[in-house]
Amino acid sequence: MNIRTQVFVAVIVIIALILLINMIRKNQLELKYALLWFVLGIGILVFGCFPWLTASMANLLGIGLPINLLFFAGFCFSLMIIFSLTMAISRLSVKMKKMIQEIALLKKQMDELTKLINEKEEEKLK
Amino acid sequence: MKRLVIIPAYNEEESIENTVRSIQKNAKGFDYVVVNDCSTDRTAKICEENHFNYIDLPQNLGIGGAVQTGYLYGYRNGYDAAVQVDGDGQHDPAFLVQMAECMEKEQMDMVIGSRFIEKQGFQSSTIRRVGIRYFTFLIKMLTGVTITDPTSGLRLINKDIMRMFAERYPNDYPEPESVVAILRRGKKVREIPVIMKERSGGVSSISPQKSVYYMIKVSLAILIERIRK
Numbered sequence: 001m002n003i004r005t006q007v008f009v010a011v012i013v014i015i016a017l018i019l020l021i022n023m024i025r026k027n028q029l030e031l032k033y034a035l036l037w038f039v040l041g042i043g044i045l046v047f048g049c050f051p052w053l054t055a056s057m058a059n060l061l062g063i064g065l066p067i068n069l070l071f072f073a074g075f076c077f078s079l080m081i082i083f084s085l086t087m088a089i090s091r092l093s094v095k096m097k098k099m100i101q102e103i104a105l106l107k108k109q110m111d112e113l114t115k116l117i118n119e120k121e122e123e124k125l126k
Numbered sequence: 127m128k129r130l131v132i133i134p135a136y137n138e139e140e141s142i143e144n145t146v147r148s149i150q151k152n153a154k155g156f157d158y159v160v161v162n163d164c165s166t167d168r169t170a171k172i173c174e175e176n177h178f179n180y181i182d183l184p185q186n187l188g189i190g191g192a193v194q195t196g197y198l199y200g201y202r203n204g205y206d207a208a209v210q211v212d213g214d215g216q217h218d219p220a221f222l223v224q225m226a227e228c229m230e231k232e233q234m235d236m237v238i239g240s241r242f243i244e245k246q247g248f249q250s251s252t253i254r255r256v257g258i259r260y261f262t263f264l265i266k267m268l269t270g271v272t273i274t275d276p277t278s279g280l281r282l283i284n285k286d287i288m289r290m291f292a293e294r295y296p297n298d299y300p301e302p303e304s305v306v307a308i309l310r311r312g313k314k315v316r317e318i319p320v321i322m323k324e325r326s327g328g329v330s331s332i333s334p335q336k337s338v339y340y341m342i343k344v345s346l347a348i349l350i351e352r353i354r355k
Contacts, residue, residue, distance in 0.1 A: 097187055097297075101195045104161075104183045105202070 009048040017041045033088070036081050043077070044070075129226055130205040131158040132196030134189055135213035139167040142213050146178055149211065152219040155226070159199055160213070163192040169213075187297075194295040201288045209282040216248070217280045221320040225282045228318050235287050235313035236305075238273065239280035239320035247321030257341060261302045264345065268352045269309040274317055276302040287313065296347060299340055303347040310352065 020037060023029040047054045047070060058069040131149050135142050142160065149158050160180035162170045164187075173180040181195055193210050200208040207229060211217045217239070225237045241249060242258070249255065261276045279301060283291065287308055296303045309315060 096185075097191050097194075100183055100185050100187060101191070101198055104181050104195055105199060107184070108181050108199075 006048055006051065010045060013041050013045045013048065017045075036077075036084060040074075040077050040081070044074075047073075127155070127207065127226070127230065128203075128205045129156045129222075130196070130200040130203075130208040131156045131219070131222065132193060132200065132208055132210045133158060133160045133213045134163060134192040134196065134210065135160055135165065135169050136163040136186070136189070136192070137165045137167045137169060138213040139165070139169050139172060141215040142169055143172055143176065145211070145213050145215055146176070148215075149219045149222075153222040156209075156219075156222055157205075159196055161192045161196050161199075163187055163189070190295050190297040190300040193300065194291060197283075197288045197295070198292040201285070201292045205288070206285050207282055208288050210279050212279050216322050216324070218321060218323065221280070221318075222282070225280075225318060225320075228316060229282055229284065232316060233314070234316045235284050236308060236315045237282040238275060238278050238305075238315065238317045239322075240273075240275035240278055240317040241320065241322050242274040243317060243319035244321075246319070248324045257337070260341075261344065261348070264348055265302065265306055265309070268348065269306060271309050271315065273305055273315065276305055280320060280322075299344050302344050303351055306348050306351045307354075310354075 017038070020029070020034055020041065024031055024034055051066065054066040054069055058064075058066040061069065063069045063072070131153060133142075133145060133149070138145070146158065146160065149156065158179060160173055160178055162173060162180055162182050164183050164185055170180070170182055172178075181199060183192060183195060187195070196210070197208055207226060209222055209225065211219060211222070221239055225239060228234060229237045241247060242255075250258070258275065258277050262273055265276055266272050277299075281301070290308065290311075291304065305315065
């Protein structure tokens with residue numbers, strides 16, 4: 001990695017982080033779900049700014065080209081983020097099912113009560 | 127004994143009225159509730175016009191979620207037993223009384239109406255029977271109990287199981303999986319022979335394309351259910 005790619009990567013990551021923070025600030029994004037992306041951004045920034053770190057780690061793991069370590073790490077991290085989404089959806093679908101069922105049961109109760117009240121009112125009028 | 131018939135209905139405008147009338151006539155001692163799973167046809171309207179007792183789901187949940195709503199309703203309203211009868215006219219309500227008697231006399235937790243004990247009436251297609259045999263085999267291997275008709279929707283359960291199912295119930299193709307779930311907890315399940323008819327309207331939820339998914343999903347679900355804590 002030469003200095004030009006380093007600057008290029010750093011600029012892109014910093015712009016992305018600013019956008020991310022801005023979205024959290026405007027409440028368009030929950031901090032809880034943005035956290036993983038935040039960590040990813042910081043990670044890329046660190047490895048981009050200190051190429052020797054990447055190189056020594058690649059060496060440690062027996063990976064020939066340092067850039068391949070970055071690709072591999074990025075891929076693993078993306079999978080993690082995707083998996084966390086699957087988990088979130090799975091949790092949400094259970095919650096939503098329970099809610100739909102509660103609403104349906106409440107609606108039924110309310111219809112029955114309304115009917116009862118209407119009948120009482122009619123009796124009064126007679 | 128308060129007993130409830132749960133009729134899950136998704137786009138059953140052709141048969142829902144006959145199904146409910148037949149239950150009112152033939153299932154003595156049973157109340158009923160129709161669970162309209164957000165049908166896109168006139169199912170809800172027919173229930174409304176005929177003053178049927180029905181629950182209207184605001185979003186489509188699939189068969190599992192719809193039946194579970196019925197169990198929730200039954201449990202909260204103090205029913206002692208609940209049975210699922212499909213809205214497509216496949217199940218004959220005349221057997222319900224027999225099933226309830228069996229449950230009470232022999233203190234069963236679940237009574238399943240099986241097509242394959244006396245092998246009378248509509249027996250499903252050959253390919254489906256092979257699939258059902260396979261599930262019977264799988265359940266026998268995993269629990270040691272023979273369930274001749276593990277895909278039968280005609281199942282009477284007691285209050286205890288109702289509470290369990292209201293808590294957790296599979297979303298799609300729930301029958302084989304939930305049988306394993308209760309067998310594993312040492313509950314008593316009995317099958318009695320029934321005669322089923324060919325569906326009088328609507329289409330099966332298991333189309334040929336879905337049958338591959340069905341086999342894989344249900345097999346996996348049964349295996350995972352077996353190793354659950």
